[in-house]
Amino acid sequence: NKLKNIAILGSTGSIGTQALDVIRANPQLFKAEVLTAQSNADLLIAQALEFGPEVVVIVDEHKYQQVKEALSNTPIKVKSGEEALTEVVVLPQLDMVLTAVVGFCGLRPTISAIKARKTIALANKETLVVAGDIVTQLAKENGVDILPVDSEHSAIFQCLVGEKLCEIEKIYLTASGGPFRGKNIDFLKTVTHHQALKHPNWSMGAKITIDSASLMNKGLEVIEAKWLFNLNVDQIDVIVHPQSIVHSLVQFNDGSIKAQMGLPDMKLPIQYALTYPSRVNTDFKRFNFLDYPSLTFEPADMNTFRNLAYAFDALQKGGNMACIINAANEVVVAEFLKERIGFLQMSDIIESCMLNVDFVEKPILEDYFQTDRETRAYALDLITNI
Numbered sequence: 001n002k003l004k005n006i007a008i009l010g011s012t013g014s015i016g017t018q019a020l021d022v023i024r025a026n027p028q029l030f031k032a033e034v035l036t037a038q039s040n041a042d043l044l045i046a047q048a049l050e051f052g053p054e055v056v057v058i059v060d061e062h063k064y065q066q067v068k069e070a071l072s073n074t075p076i077k078v079k080s081g082e083e084a085l086t087e088v089v090v091l092p093q094l095d096m097v098l099t100a101v102v103g104f105c106g107l108r109p110t111i112s113a114i115k116a117r118k119t120i121a122l123a124n125k126e127t128l129v130v131a132g133d134i135v136t137q138l139a140k141e142n143g144v145d146i147l148p149v150d151s152e153h154s155a156i157f158q159c160l161v162g163e164k165l166c167e168i169e170k171i172y173l174t175a176s177g178g179p180f181r182g183k184n185i186d187f188l189k190t191v192t193h194h195q196a197l198k199h200p201n202w203s204m205g206a207k208i209t210i211d212s213a214s215l216m217n218k219g220l221e222v223i224e225a226k227w228l229f230n231l232n233v234d235q236i237d238v239i240v241h242p243q244s245i246v247h248s249l250v251q252f253n254d255g256s257i258k259a260q261m262g263l264p265d266m267k268l269p270i271q272y273a274l275t276y277p278s279r280v281n282t283d284f285k286r287f288n289f290l291d292y293p294s295l296t297f298e299p300a301d302m303n304t305f306r307n308l309a310y311a312f313d314a315l316q317k318g319g320n321m322a323c324i325i326n327a328a329n330e331v332v333v334a335e336f337l338k339e340r341i342g343f344l345q346m347s348d349i350i351e352s353c354m355l356n357v358d359f360v361e362k363p364i365l366e367d368y369f370q371t372d373r374e375t376r377a378y379a380l381d382l383i384t385n386i
């Protein structure tokens with residue numbers, strides 16, 4: 001039985017380190033052949049020494065020497081720079097690329113991996129948000145599977161095993177509601193990034209944690225779901241479920257609903273993407289019904305949390321609108337984390353970008369790069385002039 005060779009883009013992050021936990025627990029199934037980090041050289045070096053990949057990438061060129069020296073007594077190759085991500089995903093021995101980088105920077109390497117016919121385990125939802133049409137079309141042309149890692153999409157994917165996509169009536173994406181569930185605008189005016197970084201159920205990277213607090217994460221997931229499962233916007237619903245046990249649901253055309261459930265632990269959806277179409281027996285903690293005597297559901301408050309409404313608007317509008325939202329959101333989250341803008345200003349700036357950045361109805365790939373640059377510049381300009 002051949003080992004599955006995996007490239008982990010973003011191995012030092014929250015998803016990346018949990019993917020390595022999965023590989024560590026299943027050494028008979030997987031080999032980490034490529035590991036990459038932006039700038040966390042210390043962790044990348046430790047991972048390289050433990051897993052012995054063919055090559056590592058440290059994107060930040062200032063850290064190249066440090067990594068190179070630390071691995072000088074090993075056969076591990078070291079690369080640096082952003083383009084290196086696009087190069088390493090085409091290595092012939094790779095079976096799968098797990099995209100666990102955060103943000104727009106995932107787009108080019110994902111496209112490169114698809115063209116090289118590598119199966120994609122997709123955590124980097126921003127790639128599908130920005131260019132879902134082009135990426136899914138390219139995957140189809142190359143016969144490449146895009147397997148979801150995001151827990152909600154993994155849930156839907158698991159519910160769809162043995163089903164036909166054309167028999168889906170609608171899907172329900174569940175949302176925890178984040179740390180500010182039930183709060184009003186007055187409360188949100190004054191919240192800090194420390195409060196926003198305290199997610200009730202999940203421990204994740206900073207960007208997605210802020211996105212969860214603002215419901216932008218659910219908005220991005222609505223768009224991600226559209227492309228993964230080829231749905232119309234009116235087939236996608238969001239329901240707030242504070243316990244994060246039901247990870248999402250599919251309703252079929254006979255009215256039957258399937259749900260996937262489990263404890264909130266990303267290792268499960270990560271592992272399912274890696275082992276699909278099989279499952280493996282692991283000692284992950286089991287769900288106990290008596291610990292959760294009530295599972296509750298409530299509507300999402302899209303008036304207070306406008307980002308979710310904007311994501312639905314972007315799907316209605318099509319074109320480059322989701323790319324505009326994504327770029328604006330990446331800028332505002334970074335600025336919010338630096339305490340340069342407030343929580344509600346994030347939505348104001350996103351809205352302003354949607355209204356003012358050039359709309360392109362039928363974008364080609366280069367248009368998405370142009371829109372991304374233009375939106376970032378526009379958003380930063382707004383922030384400077386506040």
Ligand code: NDP
Pocket residue numbers: 009010011012013014015016036037038039040041059099100101102103105123124125126149150151202203204205206207208266
């Ligand atoms: P983290 O911030 O924890 O990790 C991001 C990883 O990407 C790190 O390895 C980081 O390197 C690297 N990275 C950051 N910026 C760049 C860049 N410009 N170029 C190349 N590499 C970069 O993020 P998460 O693991 O939380 O999230 C990763 C993706 O998975 C996101 O798209 C997120 O939406 C998605 N996701 C995450 C979930 C979670 O539970 N965390 C759940 C569902 C989806 P370094 O460490 O050196 O900075």
Ligand code: MG
Pocket residue numbers: 150151152221
């Ligand atoms: Mg999710």
